[in-house]
Amino acid sequence: SGGDPQGNGQNLSTLLGTIIRIDIDNPSDGLNYGIPSDNPFIVPLNARDEIYAYGLRNVWRFSFDSETDLLWAADVGQNAWEEIDIIYPGLNYGWNEMEASHCYPPGSDCNPDEFELPIWEYELYVDGVCSVTGGYVYKGAEIWSLRDKYIYGDWCTGDIWALKATNNENYINEDIISSDINITSFGIDENNELFFCGNQRIYKLIS
Numbered sequence: 608s609g610g611d612p613q614g615n616g617q618n619l620s621t622l623l624g625t626i627i628r629i630d631i632d633n634p635s636d637g638l639n640y641g642i643p644s645d646n647p648f649i650v651p652l653n654a655r656d657e658i659y660a661y662g663l664r665n666v667w668r669f670s671f672d673s674e675t676d677l678l679w680a681a682d683v684g685q686n687a688w689e690e691i692d693i694i695y696p697g698l699n700y701g702w703n704e705m706e707a708s709h710c711y712p713p714g715s716d717c718n719p720d721e722f723e724l725p726i727w728e729y730e731l732y733v734d735g736v737c738s739v740t741g742g743y744v745y746k747g748a749e750i751w752s753l754r755d756k757y758i759y760g761d762w763c764t765g766d767i768w769a770l771k772a773t774n775n776e777n778y779i780n781e782d783i784i785s786s787d788i789n790i791t792s793f794g795i796d797e798n799n800e801l802f803f804c805g806n807q808r809i810y811k812l813i814s
Contacts, residue, residue, distance in 0.1 A: 610685060610712065611703035616662050619654035624702060626666065626680070626694060628659035647697030662700035662722060668792060669694065672744040673799070681741025681759055682725070685711065689739035690725035691759065691770060698723040727770055727778050737763035740803075742793035745769075747800040750814045753783070758801055758812070760790040765805070767812075784812075 616624035630641035648654040669680035678694040688707035692700055701722035703711055708724045710717035731737060742759040756769040765786035771779055788805040795801055801812045 611664070614703060616664065616702035617699070617704060619648060619651070619658060619661060622655055622657060624663055625655075625658045625661040626663060626669070626678075627655075627657040628696075629657055645696075659696055660694045660698050660700065662698075662702050662704075663692075664702040664706075666741070667739065668741040670741065670743045670793075673746055675744075677744075679741065679744060679757055681739040682707075683738050684731060687713065687731055688728050689731060689736070689761075691727040691739070691741075691757065692723070692725050695723065700725075726772075727780060729780075735764045736761045736766065740790045740792065742767075742803070743795055743801060745799070745801055747795075747798060749800055750812060752814075753801075753812075758783075758793065760784075760786075760793070760803065762789050762791065762805075765790055767803070786810075 615621050628643055628646055630643050633641040635641040642656040646656055646659060648658045649656050663682050665683040666680045667683050669678060671678055680692045680694050682690045682692055684706050688709055690707040699722050704717045705711055705722055707728035708719060738761065740760045740762050744755060744757050745753040753769055756771040758767060758769055760767040765788040767784040769781050769783050773779055790803050790805045793803045803810055
């Protein structure tokens with residue numbers, strides 16, 4: 608339910624609110640999948656072995672940078688903030704004690720130092736934005752200005768942005784398209800060129 612009243616996001620005994628990592632080629636223990644031996648929560652009791660990271664609300668979607676292997680995730684917020692995270696094994700991303708880098712519910716006490724904070728966030732309902740749609744770090748050759756930038760969008764406005772790290776480990780976010788398309792997902796082809804879909808069509812980003 609709204610706000611995660613059962614606290615699933617902070618409960619390692621459930622798969623809700625987590626990203627899981629499983630081995631579909633080597634089933635074991637009566638399951639139709641296996642557990643990778645280096646998953647972060649195999650040892651502790653009362654934790655599901657499948658869990659890779661937790662404290663996430665509603666990731667839509669995640670993708671790997673094909674050159675660095677960093678796992679990028681866009682996490683849809685409850686009612687105030689959307690966030691972009693880089694997912695590392697074993698880390699806690701805060702939900703439902705935090706929504707992005709803000710205590711949840713608003714006005715409550717929390718300790719941000721206990722959680723992995725997002726690398727970027729944006730406020731809901733400002734200029735019509737309402738729900739983040741995660742994309743890819745662009746590795747194609749047709750749009751050199753987007754190279755190595757994380758491309759993502761918003762479902763309500765159809766805005767598409769490019770997020771890039773700077774030398775001092777901060778991030779710069781730039782508007783690249785205002786499309787008025789309800790963006791549901793991004794994809795790449797065999798040449799790492801970027802596509803997105805929405806309004807019953809598939810679109811390709813071009814220079």
